[in-house]
Amino acid sequence: MKIFYYQTTPTIGGRNSASFNSLFNLLALPTLILLTSTLFSIAGCGPSSNGKTVSINSTEKTSLGKDQRIAIIGGGVAGLSAAYRLNQKGYTNVVVFEKSNRVGGKVSTFFYDGLAYETGAIVVSPHFTDFIKLAREVGIEIKGYPGEFSYFENGDHMSHKQFLNSEFSQWEILTSMVSTYFYSLRHPEIARNGFKDIPEELTLPMNAFLLENPSLVPLARLLEPGFVTFGYGYYNQIPAIYYLKEMHSTVLSMFAEGPETGAYFYFPEGYSTLMQRLASYSDVKTATPVTKVSRNDKGIIKVTTNNETTEFDKLIIATPLDTAVSYLDTSNEEKELFEMIHYYNYYTLVFRASGLPKETISLATNTKPDFVDNLMMFGNPYKDNDVYIAYMQVSVGTSDDKVLHNFIKGVENLGGKVEKSLKLSQWSYFPHVSSSAMKSGYFEKLGSLQGKRNTYYVGSVLGHEFVPTTAAYSINLIDREF
């Protein structure tokens, strides 16, 4: 089996920035920027983004009373952004119910020895300007992520050039980037937030899509190990649109920023501080799991928690939709749609170790499903201490003890030793639907339910498994429906 060890940022975006930094080093950045700017101007347009649909000044619906009672279930980014937006629009009677004793969901910072370690989301692509603006608006510091990149193969150091040229020439890579950009221009649904009205070609599994679009192959193949490593599934299964949104976003980031600026942003005080700040604008009840919701014919919604039952006029479901069946009086249509959502079982481990390089190394063993249950990446974010974070995709049903054992074994295989395990986290990662579900109108059906029975749906299954896109989906929904 061919194994690449490549150093990158410990992030979903990071693997791409590794590739793109490499690309830019390789391809002479100024020439590329000049070329692409010229191409943009020939095309008569500039970059757009799938996170830039948030408009703080959009027209408000004033027909609805601002004092109506609105329940939001789930205090992750989807629920908190919806609540924040409602607050901005003057709604006074909004309650967020969060089952955990903290807000943020998959945004989760672990603090150790006074330093922040992200066990969930880490970085923000710089072209999500509205999200960055939102973070700044609520007073959270944001900085360029300091990435350093090099590659190793079977333990031997590999330069960017050797790694990239192992499969494609510089020219093939450059033309593929430009082709990706122009393909996105021809298909605006790639840049648009959400998954509604996706053309059939983009619902094909990625491999089938690439057969139809060979000019995109070099870039897609270079990014494939990263997509797989970060839990976004496999090219032979997952609809192309999921990858194209990220490819488009990464191309834009690099065109816009170049590698010198740091291709991604992060939150030095911890991503969860942003979630806490967003929560501070609303009435958020943590440690309050919703156990039952019943909606009657008169439009009244009764929300039952571990403490009490309260009546509301509107309901926003911001928990993973498939888990809503455990508390919601679901209609057959809701149940059917919720049960079509799939995930990957993903784990992170924060640990102290000896004998490991003080850097971030991703092990893209290959792009086939048989690498599950193996260490995929580890990072030493602060470089001057012995605390690491490691990442692994895990078979469903594996016990936490076995996962920990596999992490420890993975570190040993690299010549290191886990001295102390600090925090093991399990994530239901990347909610998505199949090609056939998407092709048969999954998102249109879900979209048509928005507002029925005074109920709305948000979350990363609708906005894509990224914080800014999930926030944008919630904010857009509030602007549209409230």
Ligand SMILES: Cc1cc2nc3c(=O)[nH]c(=O)nc-3n(C[C@H](O)[C@H](O)[C@H](O)COP(=O)(O)OP(=O)(O)OC[C@H]3O[C@@H](n4cnc5c(N)ncnc54)[C@H](O)[C@@H]3O)c2cc1C
């Ligand atoms: C390891 C990892 C790395 C990631 N890296 C990045 C990254 O670098 N950049 C990026 O943009 N994104 C990243 N992501 C993805 C991003 O974190 C998610 O897309 C986003 O946080 C999803 O938000 P959400 O609100 O849809 O769902 P969640 O975060 O899952 O929130 C749902 C909330 O609902 C609550 N809940 C569930 N049931 C109930 C109930 N019955 N009653 C009350 N509350 C309930 C949960 O406790 C949770 O807080 C990463 C995710 C992980 C796990």
